[in-house]
Amino acid sequence: MRIHATRRTVLAGAAAATAVAAAPSVAQATSRNATTAPTAGRGPRVGILLYDGYSLLDPTGPAEILSRLPGATVTMIAERRGPVRTDTGDVAVLADRAIAEVDRLDVLLVPGAGNRGTIGAMENQALLDFIRRVDRHTQFTTSVCTGALVLAAAGLLTAGQRATTYWASAGYLESEFGVVYVPERWVRSGKLVTAAGVSAGLDMSLYLAAELAGDTVAQGIQLAVEYDPRPPFDAGDASQASPELKALALRLLEDSQV
């Protein structure tokens, strides 16, 4: 068959969007931004810290959302440049920058991992030094899942502060660091924003998008990634889960990890 894609857009309305761009309603809706025109390099500099054994969705969900912010750059960073493997060993994301090459970020995000990866990051002084150094100048320093434990190990999340983390790590965050666990999708404490487990990074990132570029842009991003979640089950809330389902969830994690 013949594909007409070269002569038209497969995303109907993309051309129309340009025409609509100057309409008052859109201009007004985006007034909290300087502009939504191409501004690569003039929007927020987002850095995501990869380390061996992270969970794939923790960095990639937020990267998908935050990369749509006008002018944003999203950079994957690790101790050294190159591929960094997930907890299951199945997938590697490329770190385009080494920590030594990164000076200033507007947003730093630390993803979570399984036991091995989380403990490794919590004991990696080079990573913790990087987090502390970059945090001095960020607008937001953030985590997903057990990334909160890494922020705590770096001394950024301290006793008495409110935060969230992976449901199964809440007890550890409280007993080890004296942090007050709040079972929300994301929790802001000053410029620290922590998200709950894995998929909660998506919700937190829309919150961050709204803080950085306004509610309307965040809503535009939500529509851009068609984030109208309708999972086939309602089993994602640990506070409603049976002990058996919690045990199964942790066993599935453990068995899938290398």
Add this chain to the structure above:
Amino acid sequence: MRIHATRRTVLAGAAAATAVAAAPSVAQATSRNATTAPTAGRGPRVGILLYDGYSLLDPTGPAEILSRLPGATVTMIAERRGPVRTDTGDVAVLADRAIAEVDRLDVLLVPGAGNRGTIGAMENQALLDFIRRVDRHTQFTTSVCTGALVLAAAGLLTAGQRATTYWASAGYLESEFGVVYVPERWVRSGKLVTAAGVSAGLDMSLYLAAELAGDTVAQGIQLAVEYDPRPPFDAGDASQASPELKALALRLLEDSQV
């Protein structure tokens, strides 16, 4: 400070999970699986086809979910091995296998992309040949977002079939291929399962997990990734969005892409 992580688990309950594993309630709950014990290589072989300009969450959301299936392997595949960049150019995921190296898969997933990436894939005969070749033996052949257009270009999704795709590509899917667009999070048509835009791959993957390993395992995975979505806005449903918000969404996409 001293970290006690090496002497205990940061995921409280992970040890307990092992103890609970043999309890009748869990054994019963997982009876639709042969086993939930470590079975690496004996579970579903999932292959995700990367190509230049894909949207990051399209392959990574499903990879996160499906990699938790007992014994599953998830492999990132591309025309050639090596890093494959997203539509924004910000992030590269490593393809661990070239299409020529992959013979049989239980699940094939084709992600979506922006205009450039989608058109490129629809016109890449090597990719389309691979999709057709692998599809002969899959249990499920699936897509996320505009990946449905690639399946249609490969001739797998044909006139009169029901499918979903990215909201802004629905008209193109219908006019170009005669496919019947169904605005659901995922649509099954025989062994073809298509998901709506970007984030819908998460919902579809939980459906696939249930089909492959039973409802209880899928629910365990949902809890494992704490997928209890609570975005700060309710703007992800295109059928409820204003023309202005749709225009903004498409403009944010276009401006963020390289």
